[in-house]
Amino acid sequence: MTEVISPAGPGMWRPGDAWLGGGTALFGEPRPELSRLLDLPSAGWDPLTVRDDGVEIAATCTIAELAAALAGPAIVRQCCDAFLASFKIWNVATVGGNLCAALPAGPMISLGSALDGVCTLIAASGRERQVPVAGFVTGAGRTVLRDGELLRSIFLPAAALRARTAYRRGRLHRHGRSAVLLIGRAEPGGGLTLTVTAATRRPRVLRFARPPHAGELAAALAAIPATEYVDDVHGHPAWRRHLTGYYAEQIRTELGR
Template sequence: MDLNTITEVVRHPGDRPGAHWREGDAWLAGGTWLFSTEQPDLRRLVDLTALRWDPLVRDAAGLEIGATCTVRDLYAFAPPDDWRAGGLLAASCEAFLSSFKVWNSATVGGNICMSLPAGPMITLTVALEAEYELWPPDGPARRVDALDFVTGDHQNVLAPGEILRRVRIPGRALEKHAAHRRFTLTHLGRSTVFLIGTRTPGTDDLLLTVTAGTTRPVRLAFDTMPDARTLQQSIDAIPAHLWFADPNGTPEHRHHLTTYFAEEIRGELTAGV
């Protein structure tokens, strides 16, 4: 779509692009959402791809994902064998409501910053206990737990001019056992619910991440594997106002699916103890 209110595109921003942020600006990375709808309040686009941030960096601490890393690059990444949860990277890419053509442009950071309930990069990074590095317009960078970044449907903690620079996933989370479940109304549809459970090797703990069915991610943590009743009670305790409603499902439907799939995940991870 033509954005007929745009008067300038900043092709080569400085290394700290937020320093020159002004009202009416938008960060441009993949642009797959930006160019899909009218943006009447925008006057200037700031092209982040010119900064050439490394898309993926594997080191002793885990995995670093640059905010401008494309879905295609993440999907193509081959995790090492000792990253038991590494399969979640590709599985989360496959949860996008988009074609492979969009994968060539859509970015990990863009999906996170859109902060939609069904954002699969949010599901992935919260489940793997990631940390986001945010760059304010001025001052030092700050780090935010992925769980705390999204605050509601299309809402997050970013301040005006602040930018998501990178995502850090710790190696200890990638080494966990993992199981996931996802439901859509159609084969390639938007997620109605998307759940991921992880278990630390040699223990019977459980970390269950609930997304898509709620307006923000919900994490249920257990030091020991809960029984079915305890798990259901924990899901029932999720505040009613957090359950999401849209054409893909009612809050009641999403609550039911979450309970059903959470028990499947519990059973799958219990079998591996």
């Protein structure tokens, strides 16, 4: 690393560059292939913008800012708490950085996917495109970002933020990384949206137009390939899959009341 460009923006990227948010993931391991960092927080984006139809969260919004500004919906605080991080990390780590790191256990990925979030991406040319959060992460450590493209913001629709939710999180020990994180969202007319994260390499969103019975839910979960379940020190795939089914049934029952 030889240089930090601050402030930075679209059109400044060149091969060997990386966009810098809070840096908690970027600095977590050696990256000898990088020569420059493009500093995004210094661009001065507003952390959150409240609109009639929802909330626009800047990629540079810190976890602390998100938790303070969106204190109403319980699911926001639950996902922020899933970091199990100190206040120092909360005040540095960014929402966008958590998405771009694309770790299966990334709680901002869980939150955005569960609430039908939409990412705004900006290419080096300045052209924008929108991608659902659930489709932004394509695998462990992989996203749809193209060379030079940056994540500008995440939009959460007002209807999803107002919805009744249920949250379940499993890990091997109290202060361990999430091994399974499920969020259920009640839909108008009794439908259910169930989002599976942490257990799988990428978010899996299951939608039911009407209240599903236990068999329907189990069949939908069974359609997730066994190879999609994460295998690492934080949990065996078979255990993650079992816990996913166990928590999913709890959520179905809770939101069906």
